[in-house]
Amino acid sequence: MTTEDAVTAQAVDSLHGTDDPRLRELLTALIRHLHAFASETRLTQREWEAAIAFLTATGQTCTDTRQEFILLSDVLGLSMLVETVNGQSEPDRTESTVLGPFHMTESPVRALGDTIDLVGDGEPCVVTGVVRSADGTPLPGAVLDVWQADPHGFYDVQQPDVQPPGNGRGLFTADDEGRFRFRTCVPSAYPIPTDGPVGTLLKATGRHPYRPAHIHFIVSAEGHTPVTTHIFVAGGEYLDSDAVFAVKESLVKDFTPTDEPSLAREFGVPNPFRHARFDLVLERS
Template sequence: MTTDATHPTVTDEAVNSFDGAPDPRLRELLTGLVRHLHAYVRETGLTQREWERAIGFLTATGQACTDTRQEFVMLSDVLGLSMLVEEVNARRAEGATEATVLGPFHLTESPVREPDATIDLAGGGEPCVVDVRVRSDDGTPLPGATVDVWQADGHGFYDVQRPDTQPPGNGRGLFTADAEGRVRFRSCVPSAYPIPTDGPVGTLLAATGRHPYRPAHIHFIASAAGHTPVTTHIFVAGGDYLDSDAVFAVKPSLVREFEDIEDPEDPALARQFGLSGPFRLARFDLVLERT
């Protein structure tokens, strides 16, 4: 390899090595990756020692991945890449629910739940009722839509993080919308929580002076025939870290009030969910774009 003006550089040679790739999109992705990585090395003057540390960091990131932990997803999240991919691919009709990151904890299949079931199997958190209406972007309710739900408990942990204190499937549920396109379930009010910091991603955050916290939220994947599925959250209004989410996923349209219900206007709703005292109520629409 030579690097004078009349001969190809190592970048040219690496890019040209993919000329024979039969898949044109694969060729486009790989050649673009090589050009940007090589430009980064030149612009920053990356040293051999820094390159070795980067390789070690990526190796450790892969080694930290398990069946219940996805360190690479967390790395993508804290670098803003996950949210950027969402934004680049957004083709949202006016009024349709905005998408956000999947996150690293959608790792197990959510158990099928009956209508109005509870997903809070461990208890101990502030009780709430979530009342969701799934509809099309033209306003039509979507009966039979599926809504996959997962959230942390009232202490900020997912079931896979604390299998000794949370039963499998706690905070998770797969619901089918009724004839009105409605899904309702009982849960606990989620709390803000730190993403796991005992691995390479935590080391990166500490080294850069960044906090690891996410604002309180509930995850959803909603899908219906003839519509584009949406992966999204709702965030608890008034909570901490709404303006500094560690994974950059907060959008104003997804922040929702969890109303304090001290003296239920609808006692039947409270009785239906086995609630005798105060609770919180979140009502909102999940609006899907027609395909």
């Protein structure tokens, strides 16, 4: 008679011909943990079929502009766990957080000081900062890929008939002193998409779908490890209950109300406006 342990042993043994040692390690651990889960929970045939149907529906929901599997990984905390497992070795480096499911299109190249808000119906805001190495040296030519939702909580790829392509996105190059700046609107909290399998899962578990207001960044520079991160709006809702567990205290920044006409003219925004300062520190590769 085949026992549960025997089934697991046979499945693991089937990998003995795998040439890639890391692939063999990963698949071995995956089989053992999945089998242990099924045995521990006494998984029924009906539940297994429901899980297969859920994963199938998750894949079928993915498109060129929507990644439901990343969203699923996010709400299960797996994305944030992978970020944590691969955390930086230099403690002063800017902390990383999740990529999210909407980095689906290429950000348009923009000049320093340009706006990424092509619609202009939100509260004006300027984001400035400096990109440095861990030893404090500025990193001229650092590249910053930024993207955010509009003031109503939607990304451009979610509303192709409403928002122009590239709205809320920009690819910037830091100046000779590592400085960057761009104009935008103050981001707002928003719900992740709930019209697919992930939304069904959240509803079944009694969880809300909201993310606190934030702007995404991927920052890179020659000789340094890129960082994927956010800047979160201090004082906003859901900072303590982010649906994807991505908030880190060091990434929460003030979007300071600013009433300085001369500074507004310098930045090219109406007065008053909000000003967020976000300095980034990269780790040497």
